[in-house]
Amino acid sequence: MDGIVPDIAVGTNPQSLFILFSNYGYVQCVKILFNKKENALLKMADDNQAQPAMSPLNWHKLHGKPIRITSLPREGRKDQGLTKDYGNLALHRFKKPGFKNFQNIFLPSATVHLSNIPPSVSEEYLKVLSSSHGGVIKRLKFFQKDRKMALIQMRCVEEAVQAPVDLHNHHVWENHHPGVSFSKSTI
Incomplete structure (x- = not known):
């Protein structure tokens, strides 16, 4: 199969x-x-x-x-x-066998992991971006050591399932395509 x-x-x-x-x-x-x-x-x-x-x-x-x-x-x-x-799409998460993404496969939850965030993007901008795609961010936390990544807790699992569809690899910021995946972490 x-x-x-x-x-x-x-x-x-x-x-x-x-x-x-x-x-x-x-x-x-x-x-x-x-x-x-x-x-x-x-x-x-x-x-x-x-x-x-x-x-x-x-x-x-x-x-x-x-x-x-x-x-x-x-x-x-x-x-x-x-x-x-x-x-043949170059943007696959699992193109290389043994790639680190195989270690980051998680069940859908209300929390998603957002990566490739430009330094100029604010928390408020991310909230507006999510709401423009029909989602509501309850909580948002940038990674302390790497502000290019954040955990985002959506209002519900259904909105979190929609987040990668609406935002992953889309041209949201100039020269930056966000990565959106499900997270095992919570905020």
């Missing part, structure tokens, strides 16, 4: 699913089914990466609807723009 099918909210796009599931392994391809847009196929690099991605996100909400994950999808039809192959 190298693929998983989440039961997703209509309107979810391949980029959202790629970013979310990239927290758990190397996502090679995302396909939203043409005739059944509430279903998507995610192709992981191998079984060892597909299985860990299934349990943590199962039944967590994305775009207001719980994600239901099953395995061994049926073949779909031509995609009409609903499939995107991420196999």
Whole structure:
């Protein structure tokens, strides 16, 4: 098995699913089914990466609807723009075997880890940025030794699940693309 099918909210796009599931392994391809847009196929690099991605996100909400994950999808039809192959994308979190990101895979919680923050960005700016994407920051704490990183506690787990989809690797600041992942730490 190298693929998983989440039961997703209509309107979810391949980029959202790629970013979310990239927290758990190397996502090679995302396909939203043409005739059944509430279903998507995610192709992981191998079984060892597909299985860990299934349990943590199962039944967590994305775009207001719980994600239901099953395995061994049926073949779909031509995609009409609903499939995107991420196999050669340079921005993968798990591209190199044994990379440190494999040690930082955590279940979704209300707290996310934000990295690659420019020195000029203030706490207030991060709160405005999150609220512009529909999230509410309850608490925020910059790392003491490295102000390029912060822990952000969202109002709820659902908002934290949405945070990487909305912010990870997006061009938010000039020359800086934020990294957003789930955190085991709390504030």
